[in-house]
Amino acid sequence: MTLHLTARTVVLDIEGTTGAAGYVHGELYDYARPRLGPWIDAHPDDTDVAGAVAQTKADAGLADDAGTAEVVALLHAWMDGDVKATPLKTLQGQIWAAGYAAGELSSHFFDDVVPQLRAWHGRGVHLAVFSSGSVASQVPWFRHAPAGDLTPLIDAYFDTVNAGPKRDAGSYDTIAAALGRAPGELLFLSDLPAELHAAREAGWQVVGVRRAGEPNAGADFGDLPIIESFDGVEVDS
Numbered sequence: 001m002t003l004h005l006t007a008r009t010v011v012l013d014i015e016g017t018t019g020a021a022g023y024v025h026g027e028l029y030d031y032a033r034p035r036l037g038p039w040i041d042a043h044p045d046d047t048d049v050a051g052a053v054a055q056t057k058a059d060a061g062l063a064d065d066a067g068t069a070e071v072v073a074l075l076h077a078w079m080d081g082d083v084k085a086t087p088l089k090t091l092q093g094q095i096w097a098a099g100y101a102a103g104e105l106s107s108h109f110f111d112d113v114v115p116q117l118r119a120w121h122g123r124g125v126h127l128a129v130f131s132s133g134s135v136a137s138q139v140p141w142f143r144h145a146p147a148g149d150l151t152p153l154i155d156a157y158f159d160t161v162n163a164g165p166k167r168d169a170g171s172y173d174t175i176a177a178a179l180g181r182a183p184g185e186l187l188f189l190s191d192l193p194a195e196l197h198a199a200r201e202a203g204w205q206v207v208g209v210r211r212a213g214e215p216n217a218g219a220d221f222g223d224l225p226i227i228e229s230f231d232g233v234e235v236d237s
C-alpha cells in the first residue's frame with residue numbers, strides 16, 4: 001500500500017531513514033575515532049571545539065583540567081554506545097567535513113531515496129533535514145552523495161544545536177517557525193518512534209521508516225503510519 005500525502009516541506013532524518021546506520025557507524029565513526037584527540041589538540045582556539053570539550057567534561061562530571069586523553073576516552077565510549085551527545089556531534093561534524101573536503105569520505109543513500117527526493121522536489125515539495133548529526137556533517141553528506149550533489153534539493157538543515165533535542169516537541173515548533181510553515185504543512189520521516197511522537201505532538205504529519213536490517217526495524221511504532229522504503233509514500237505540494 002502506498003501512502004498519499006500533501007505537505008509543503010518534508011523534513012528528513014538521516015541515519016536509518018535516508019542512509020544505513022551501518023555505513024554511519026562503519027565508515028564515519030571509524031574515521032572520526034582516531035582523529036578526535038589530534039583534532040582537539042590542533043584546534044585549541046576554535047570556540048566550537050573548546051565549547052564541545054568543556055561541555056563533554058561538564059556532561060560527564062570530569063574535572064575542568066582533565067586532559068585530552070580523558071575527554072577522548074569518554075567520546076569513544078559515547079560512540080560505542082551511539083550516544084548522540086551534542087558535543088560529540090560537533091566534533092565529529094568538523095572532522096567529517098574535513099574528510100569530505102579531502103576526498104576521503106562519501107555518503108550513503110538507500111536506492112529508493114534519491115529518486116523520491118527528486119520526484120517530490122519536482123512536484124514543488126520543499127525538503128529539509130533534521131538529524132542528530134551536526135549541520136556541519138549534514139551538508140557534506142548531501143553534497144558528496146554517490147548520486148552527485150544533492151544540496152540543491154535541500155532548503156534547510158537542523159540539528160540539536162539550532163533546533164533542539166529530536167525527542168522534544170519544542171524542537172519541531174522551532175523548525176516550523178524557522179521554515180515559516182504551519183505544523184500541519186510539515187511531514188517528518190524518521191526511523192525512531194520517539195522522534196515521530198515528538199513531531200506529532202507538535203502537530204506535524206509523521207511517517208515511520210522501518211527498514212529491514214536497520215537497528216530500529218524492531219521498534220514499536222504503535223499507531224504511527226509506517227513505510228518500508230520511500231517508495232511507500234507519495235508526497236504532493
Ligand SMILES: CSCCC(=O)C(=O)COP(=O)(O)O
Pocket residue numbers: 013014015016024028084089092130131132133134137138141166
Ligand atoms: C550527517 S551524517 C552523520 C549522522 C550522525 O552522526 C547521526 O547521529 C545521525 O542520527 P540521525 O538523527 O540522523 O538518526
Ligand SMILES: [Mg+2]
Pocket residue numbers: 013014015016017190191192
Ligand atoms: Mg535516524
